[in-house]
Amino acid sequence: MRAEARIGFILLLTPLLLWLGLLIVIPHIDMLIISLRERISFGVYEPSLTQYEKALTEPLYLRTFWRTAVMSVLATAITLLIAFPVSYYIAKMARGRLQQVLFMLCLIPFYVSELVRTFGWMILLRETGLISNLLQWAGLADQPVEMLYNDAAMMVGLVYTSMLFMVVPLVTTLESLDDSVVEAGYDLGGNGLSVLREIIIPHAMPGIVSGCIVVFMLSLGNYLTPTMLGGKDSLWFTEMIYNQFIVRSNWELGAAFGFMLLVLSSVIVWGMLRLTGRTLQETMG
Amino acid sequence: MIPTIPRSRSFRVLYGGYVLLFFLYLALPLTVVAVFAFNDSQFPSLPWEGFTWNWFFGEDRPQIGVFHERGILRSVGTSAFVAACVAVLSVSVGTTNAFLFNRYEFRGKGALYVLMLLPLVIPGIVLGISILVFSSTLANGIWNAAEVDIQALRPGLLLVILGQFSFITTIATLVITARLQKFDRTLEEAALNLGATRLTAVRTITIPFLMPAMIGAVVVAFLMSFENFNTTLMLVGSDAPLTIAMFDRLKEGSTPLLNAVSLLLMLGSSILALVVILFQRR
Amino acid sequence: MTPDLECVDLVKRFGDTTAVDDVSFSVPPGSFFSILGPSGCGKTTIMRMIAGFLDPTSGDIRIKGGTVLDTPPNKRPVNMVFQHLALFPMMTIADNIGYGLRRQGMAKAQIARKVDEALDRIGLPGIGARKVDELSGGQKQRVAIARCMVLEPDVLLLDEPLGALDLKLREHMKIELKALQAAFDTTFVYITHDQSEALVMSDQIAVMNAGRFEQVGTGQDLYYRPATPFVAGFIGEANRWTGRIDRVEGSSLEMRTDTGLAMRATAAHALSKGDTAEIFVRPESVHIAANAEALAQFENRMQGRVTSLLFNGAASRVLVEDDAGETLEVTLPQTGEFASLKRGDKVHIGWGAAQAMCFAGAA
Secondary structure, eight states: OHHHHHHHHHHHHHHHHHIIIIIIIHHHHHHHHHHTEEEEETTEEEEOSHHHHHHHHOHHHHHHHHHHHHHHHHHHHHHHHHHHHHHHIIIIISOHHHHHHHHHHHHGGGGSOHHHHHHHHHHHHSTTSHHHHHHHHTTSOSSOOOOSSSHHHHHHHHHHHHHHHHHHHHHHHHHTSOHHHHHHHHHTTOOHHHHIIIIIHHHHHHHHHHHHHHHHHHHHTOOHHHHHHSOSSOOOHHHHHHIIIIISOOHHHHHHHHHHHHHHHHHHHHHHHHHHTOOHHHHHO | OOTTSOOOHHHHHHHHHHHHHHHHHHHHHHHHHHHHTTBSSSSSSSSOOOBOSHHHHOOSSSSOOGGGOHHHHHHHHHHHHHHHHHHHHHHHHHHHHHHHHHHOOOTTHHHHHHHHHGGGTSOHHHHHHHHHHHHHHHHHHHHHHHOOOOGGGSSSHHHHHHHHHHHHHHHHHHHHHHHHHTSOHHHHHHHHHTTOOHHHHIIIIIHHHHHHHHHHHHHHHHHHHHHOOHHHHHHOOSSOOHHHHHHHHHHHOOOHHHHHHHHHHHHHHHHHHHHHHHHHHO | OOOSEEEEEEEEEETTEEEEEEEEEEEOTTOEEEEEOOTTSSHHHHHHHHHTSSOOSEEEEEETTEEOTTSOGGGSSEEEEBTTBOOOTTSBHHHHHHHHHHHTTOOHHHHHHHHHHHHHHTTOTTOTTSBGGGSOHHHHHHHHHHHHHTTOOSEEEEESTTTTSOHHHHHHHHHHHHHHHHHHTOEEEEEESOHHHHHHHOSEEEEEETTEEEEEEOHHHHHHSOSSHHHHHHSSOOEEEEEEEEEEETTEEEEEETTSOEEEEEESSOOOTTOEEEEEEOGGGOEEESSGGGGTTOSEEEEEEEEEEEOBTBTOEEEEEETTSOEEEEEOOTTSTTTTOOTTOEEEEEEOGGGEEEEEOOO
């Protein structure tokens, strides 16, 4: 029995270790090593901190880095603000069939490729697009309006893309809130605002945290939306990674960028977990 | 703010209106994509030039339809192949992971579990480049040592499959673990008691119990792989999966052909999604 | 005759705690043997060791005379009805009952025949194609037993299988289980914390407490002749007094209670003057009367006041406070004589020394 259990354990452990070791841990270590070297000539490298120095001194890189971080936080906040009332409506106001249908309607757009969603926004927002035509038809504009290629368009796309990942955890936690608790809040003299602040939001906190983490990660790591909807000025950090790797073939700098993005996301996720006293297991598992 | 607590009429109307607006926002881009797939024009935009099926079935340029466009069809095949490989691999490893975390207590289990979750919080692009970097380090190392060029380690389908597998496995593990946690271990004991060996008990009792979750995970993995963009972008070689092929065309300027592909994608994903939901309901 | 099941000096320790402490017993073929004890007494541990899910720390388990310690659970000639039955929810009833036969590699047609036979014997013919969740609690119970019985085990283990049923069904299933055991003519080992289940069904009952067997015997033995204070307190109900022995004459004795009453009782084991002791008297052994003369034949007599009426149909009782201020529970006879008894009434009560069992006190 003992030996049998031991063999079973090893058989089950092996795929896990192979997967995490070969595809997650070692590649990231390798990436770190590459980011810590400098190309002297063809095939000759030297350990150095040049890449990080470059990344931290070049204004364009630094500006893009912080812009990406701030815009991602902003996108997360906007997504939360838009999603919360809707999630609450689905979880607590809608009943029976309507509740199921609304929830399904929330899910369906996200079974569709991000590319298709972005494409939809391009059709809507561009100069020859639907909204521009609508504005002209309504007499609100006398010539085609270009609404693509700016930060607002990009924000619309980012929020749209990550909406599901906010709505699902919020609906799940809000559904578990007992109606009678809310009723008790009113019964004891609370009003809409105080019940929201002292009962509903604290109860929804786990959902808010996991939703925010996922949405933030998705925004930070997004490539498609900033590229397709954002303008020349709305450079995203992922675009810089792509450029260094694929366009310029400067892997050392690209790896450094990749590492900076990883550190940024880890710090912010860690900070969010710290702030709310939760663990990654609770939030993701 | 629950139905049992009375609210003013204007509040209810306002709230309902907001929710309606939200769903319009959700539906708008997808509807637009779908509608313009039938526009008899070179551009997926107004003016509306009339209804046509050409973007699906057209045989001649310029209005060549999806079903006659070789490039698109080939990339659909590539995507399906990649997605099938990723689904099978990630659900297999996800199942073994679920058993490992559910059945064994060992040192470092907590740390390993957190490590298992990490791929979800690593940006897809970073995941892609790290695998790209490592595989070329490997390939270069092998070249330097033995003068053998392993093509498989260069950007291409194998790397795309591994890259997608690396984070989709986490999702498969979570889905299957959740179901396994609901499993009543005495059922397995009952099977042993009735004469089954350990392996037979797992095969005849536990696996059938896990089946809905495993099928659900296969479909989810397939969809996620089919739609993946970020990781794939960094690892793709000459055979482009559908999302990458569409991206390249979109950069050159779009025709309603892309709308037609998108509409088919939407239909396909919705059907698959429906299958998952039906399975989980059972 | 070799016993079907024999446990010899069985010990199981988990770390520092001893869950099963040197337990030995044997179960003759075809009998219904129960292990009765409060939860946490170690009875489930014994059962899991017999089934093979736990290895004993020391001691031996023999089935039909041969040790099974080295036999893995799937090869042991014992089968088990689990506490929550553990029917396989993803299979039909027929597939559930045929599961063990399929593991033996029996031919399909033969399995189908055996399953039909088993369904006939549990009185549920023709339900083979149904799903588990379409059955009632009692039907599931019978299917769980049939699933084991098709394998013709030497011993059938039952782990509190009636626990999940509601009261009415439980009463019914007690009788049915006994009938099934007789029909299959197989040795049943049944564990429970419910004394009535054990008393109604068993040929032999072992009362277990804190890892040890307190007493093994028939229901009557345990009820009328408990060997230890634990058994006296656990089986049935009892009024109890502690005190010191005043006088011993053979097996009858007199004890002075802590509250000062003199009480005559029968010694359950050897006691001598000056020992601390405990007396148990069942509420149903206490007679109640309106005057002292009616109780003249009893060695112990006292008078008191009714403080409370506990009406419960046939099991109605009254609480009587005696002059020393102690409260006794007394079963109310159902002759109608005391139907008008009310709170505050003065009554006389008495009981025989033979119905008062005296044990050495806990010191």
